[in-house]
Amino acid sequence: MTFTVLTCEFMHESNTFSRYRTDLPQFQVDTLLYGDEAIRARRNANTELAGFIDVADAAGWNVIHAISAHAVPGGRVTKAAYDHIAGVIVEAARANKGRLDGVLLGLHGSMVPDFCDDGEGYLLGLLRAELGADIPVAATLDLHAMVSEDMVRNAQIFVSYKTYPHVDMREAGAHAARILDRTMRGEIAPRTVRAHVPTLDEANSGRTDIPETRALYERARAAEAEGLLAVSVNAAFTGADVSCVGPTVLATYDSRDPFAEVAARRVTEELADKIWQGRTMKRNIFIEIDEATAEALAWRGDRPLVIADYADNPGAGSYGDSTALLEGLLDAGVRGAVLAPMIDPEAARELHRHKEGDTVKVTIGGKGDANFGGGPLTVAGVVAKLSEGTYLGDGPIQGGLTHSFGPTAVINVEGIEVLVVSEAQQMVDLQQLRAFGIEPTARRILVLKSMQHFRAAFEPIAGKVIVCDTGALATPRAERRRYVRAPRPLWPLDKDFERLIRPASLSNAL
Structure with missing residues (x-):
């Protein structure tokens, strides 16, 4: 039949x-x-x-x-x-x-x-x-x-x-x-x-x-x-x-x-x-920006140090334009690094008014909400790559699928290559760098806006992975977000949960 x-x-x-x-x-x-x-x-x-x-x-x-x-x-x-x-x-x-x-x-x-x-x-x-x-x-x-x-x-x-x-x-x-x-x-x-x-x-x-x-x-x-x-x-x-x-x-x-x-x-x-x-048994260790920059400065491995910008993950609906970690890396003098992506269509348009090789000054990021991950940052650098942003994934998640960052530019700011894009994507595939002239295995530091999906493609090439809470919208500090409609009590917003409700009544199978 x-x-x-x-x-x-x-x-x-x-x-x-x-x-x-x-x-x-x-x-x-x-x-x-x-x-x-x-x-x-x-x-x-x-x-x-x-x-x-x-x-x-x-x-x-x-x-x-x-x-x-x-x-x-x-x-x-x-x-x-x-x-x-x-x-x-x-x-x-x-x-x-x-x-x-x-x-x-x-x-x-x-x-x-x-x-x-x-x-x-x-x-x-x-x-x-x-x-x-x-x-x-x-x-x-x-x-x-x-x-x-x-x-x-x-x-x-x-x-x-x-x-x-x-x-x-x-x-x-x-x-x-x-x-x-x-x-x-x-x-x-x-x-x-x-x-x-x-x-x-x-x-x-x-x-x-x-x-x-x-x-x-x-x-x-x-x-x-x-x-x-x-x-x-x-x-x-x-x-x-x-x-x-x-x-x-x-x-x-x-x-x-x-x-x-x-x-x-x-x-x-x-x-x-x-x-x-198991609600308190967390495996991720969230480090602060100063700790992440110190690790980046000290890194001497033969494979890249991957810093996951957990809190600014576009894959969790964060704005993808927080600047606090980039500013920390620049202030610390970190070199040989990549930061991807910086989701800022306005900055991408500005960079596309120039040509590859130009030295430019541009204001990037911080436009979503400066209270989460920092405000706009003005930088000077060299336009390394201009692209319309299309790439074909070849990794475990996006393999065989065509995606686009929209108008995209790579600007080298004091030894940090920043991938400035127009459309939101989190970092899950090596082609998200290779398609724009960046070979990830040849860089010391890879700063990736992603919580966990990056691991499928990037962990195999990494010497070490660390996870940073930059204070952006997807910060693990849930108390920074104001929950109104969520039913209460709710862990971890209500630490006295067990006094308010019996754990034996948790399951409500229909």
């Missing part, structure tokens, strides 16, 4: 503390592709859609792909952008609902539009209202999803990434598609239960390259091997002040199995309790 399946990708991680908004042009810069064009562009890369198509081809599905829409993390998604993208998806469902056998969605799980707290829950509600209760709906989620009760109510199947850095997008897509295929064939009747943990995120933000957190995902895989259809541990996102904030554990099970629901609830509660018990 040939099944007809509606697919789409609609992904954004929304930082509600950002002064900016994410509108349709931000999706167009990253990914906004329709129908077969999206399949052609994303079929052979590490994407959820590629995983969907892997299974669809093998199973003989008829795939109706509505849209692939992805924007770099930033401020809330505007209603206009949301309505356009969600409208394409819902209209495809409406036009084909008489012949649809299933729906398969690539979502993030932490999208916050202007008009509600829960972009994914709202979309799933629209689809369920259009298609009725009987059509099976499956969704993939980012490991940093915030999963609401509405989401679980309106979809039967959930599969989240199990890696951070995220390198298993295609695998997650194929996993969800296989469950959906079995559902449409009548072999199983999946449902999902949810347990929530009242913390801002996992203690280590879901890092799967360290034993403490990796154990959670190993337990999830073991539960799947024991018979559950999918177990997902979602680390949540600290940059969203919303009612559904916090980590969750999901277990998708076959409701026809008389023992499966009990097993699903048991594992979600077990893993939720482990997250709670």
Whole structure:
């Protein structure tokens, strides 16, 4: 039997503390592709859609792909952008609902539009209202999803990434598609239960390259091997002040199995309790700017010292234009360094008025919010490279995908090469430097605006990695951000949590 399946990708991680908004042009810069064009562009890369198509081809599905829409993390998604993208998806469902056998969605799980707290829950509600209760709906989620009760109510199947850095997008897509295929064939009747943990995120933000957190995902895989259809541990996102904030554990099970629901609830509660018990066990050591500059000055290794600017990570919706660390490096006299990226379209335009080799004075950075990571910094340097900003990734995360920084310039400021870009991207791929004339293995110091994803491509070439809190918008000091909508008490904002609520009541599996 040939099944007809509606697919789409609609992904954004929304930082509600950002002064900016994410509108349709931000999706167009990253990914906004329709129908077969999206399949052609994303079929052979590490994407959820590629995983969907892997299974669809093998199973003989008829795939109706509505849209692939992805924007770099930033401020809330505007209603206009949301309505356009969600409208394409819902209209495809409406036009084909008489012949649809299933729906398969690539979502993030932490999208916050202007008009509600829960972009994914709202979309799933629209689809369920259009298609009725009987059509099976499956969704993939980012490991940093915030999963609401509405989401679980309106979809039967959930599969989240199990890696951070995220390198298993295609695998997650194929996993969800296989469950959906079995559902449409009548072999199983999946449902999902949810347990929530009242913390801002996992203690280590879901890092799967360290034993403490990796154990959670190993337990999830073991539960799947024991018979559950999918177990997902979602680390949540600290940059969203919303009612559904916090980590969750999901277990998708076959409701026809008389023992499966009990097993699903048991594992979600077990893993939720482990997250709670491990909330103070942080692996990252966040050093101050003066410590980072001292390490940079002293570095004599034969491979680069990587300094992760954790707090100014564009991948967490930070502005990507903090200047405090650059100023510290310049004041200390650090040489042979690269800082990337400095997201400043105004400065990029100014540099593009010159030619390569010119000595110029330009003011860069600090335009997002000087209270988070420093204000604008005026520097003098030599324009080393001018580019329109396009690169083709070749690493574990972006391999095979074309991205653009927009108009881009490299300016050498007193021995520090600064990659000044127009469009937000965090550092995840070596081609983000090589495409602009910078060979990362030949530099002493690499200062990368990224929390964790940089490790997939850059850690293998690094002599040492250190993590710096520059005080930018994604600072690990959550108390610097004003949470209003997040339910309280909430760890670590409320240190007397255990006096206010009994830990035994943490899990609220649905």
